[in-house]
Amino acid sequence: MIRIYKCPSCGGVLHYRPGTDEMICPNCKNTMAISAVDQRSADGKTTGLSGKELFDNAGNGAENMVCPACGGPLKTDEHTAATFCPYCKSPALIDSRFAGQYRPSRVLPFQFDKKEAQNKFKTWKGTGLLTPGKFKSAATMDKVQGVYVPYWLYSYTGNVALQGEGLNTRVTRHGDDEIIETDHYDVNRVVQEAFENVPADASEKFPDENMHVLEPFDFTKLVNFTMPYMAGFTADTYDYTAADLNEKVRSLVEQEMISDARGTITEYETVNLTGSQVNYTDQRAEYVFLPIWTLVFEYMGKKYPLYMNGETGEIDGVVPYSKLKALVIFGIAFVVFFLIALLLGRVFS
Template identity: 35%
Template sequence: MRFDSEIQKMHCDHCGTEIAVDEIKVDGKEEPEETAEPEKPPQQEKTGEKTGNFKTYKCPSCGAELLTDENTSATFCGFCGNSTLIEDRLKDELMPAQLIPFKISQDEAKDIYRQWSRKGGLTPKGFREQSTIEKMTGIYVPYWLYDYHTNAKLDAHCTRVRRQIRGDVEYIHTDNFKVIRDIDAEYVMVPADASEKMPDEVMEKLEPYSYKDLLDFEMPYLSGFYAEKYNYGNEELRSRIEDRVSKYAYDSARDTIQGYATVAVTGQDVQTRKDSVKYTLLPVWMLNYRYKGVNYLFAINGQTGKLVGNLPISRGRAAGWFASIAVGCAIVLTLMGVIFG
């Protein structure tokens, strides 16, 4: 069975059975009596072999050897297409606390990409071909969600200007103020992607996610999708998040200083304290395309449908476009010469 993002349930493509995720029997949990017990996610036979940074696992469906990198938690068999959960990578500290299930289906993601790619009139045809679009892949990206308490202290020198006219004389009064701000703020669920394969700038542009859809992690949600375990622990990303949170706190404090002609910050002190952190999986549709030696990555937020990516320009199409304009201009100039010559 695989997780269907449209119905938010497990679905069997062969018989059409639909079952809620929390009714799946996992780790010994019993099924409700009125519900037929579905099959457990397939167990992998670990061969124990390593090839560089890769590991091999045997497909429980057809027996093929699966070559996966050391960070893959869910994958597909390249021979029979069976979705495979590598459960020994999702235990103890590798077990996510929560995840947001896919809300955007693969068909919806393909439509979003098609509509967006049509905006590039000079884009190479290969980017819009069906064979390219079919490579769209759903992947759960590992994130750390941080909760931080902050305190921001600001000192500023501010001025207000008043004008007064008496007879033929204009008086300009400049009032000087010392402004002090001391503000506490809480920032909840600040995200940082923990996969080295995913460019940080792309993942940040995919935000925001709506955390109202966060659910406790259940293994069946991964069935039918790829998933990566984290490469970076929460302590490794801590400085990056604290820089981000510090900027939030400073900007929030600075934005409270309003109504002055000039504002000059003369001193600042921003303190941060990590309150908690959770390992979470967030849904992303990915599409990679290589064009003239350059890899182009397109990512779609699997919850909101927001797309991030850059389309290249085909030199041939661009040359043809400029040539057609040049020919059009030549025809117009020729006609003008005939009319006014």
């Protein structure tokens, strides 16, 4: 089933309204609480559910899906979960991609709208004097797109056992002589530590290095997942399962746990560790969607993707510099320098 949410007042298509728990109709500006929208869907009201999901029997798993609003074919691949109809621009959600193993437990909703995202990109500190003028154009800014990125949030509770030797020195006096003696102690320490909500992006399309710069997210803003939050944004299902990424995330967490446990041994001048083990009493992974605004800036035939945290506004990416602007600035600087030199020459001669 392809799902769209119809406006009960005018028949338009409702979008999620960032920073709120409501949907809004761009046609008539009617707003509706998400809980009310969900209730209508549960009651089987036609305003909640519509459309169909057609399966192509070509045998390659490709699916032909049509827009419930206008009947036009949707452009989807095997990961598409939330998209827009390319013809009537209605937000279209694919039910089966939010079901079963693909159903997220929670979502961090977008906290500000596209207009604000566009302003943040325009005034970003990563742009400057040499940024191509085209960057701030309406055509470029129109490409700003909100994407819910699939993430796994890992939580671990572990007992860290450390073994080693602690050394303390002692100074004793025998007449005029100072004697330094070293005492050796066996160190056996067990420290429990818990890590909550360590994020790992589960989509191939989003480079890890950019996503790390956008952290942290405020996970207290996570709400229980429900589909209306997706309307008006794009979303893909995860590429990596919780098990795929677990080892990588856990080994980073484990290093921190051991280092933290090591930090609790303060009663010796020197500590030589001989062993460490972590025994996990709890390990969990939660599937969530986190909000990212994207802008792919095309310049001189090259693409420059930019990413913005949809909760904090933090941006990462690189904007190219305009060679023409650089030349003009260099040219002006050269002329000014030349004139000053000329002037000084006259004064002194």
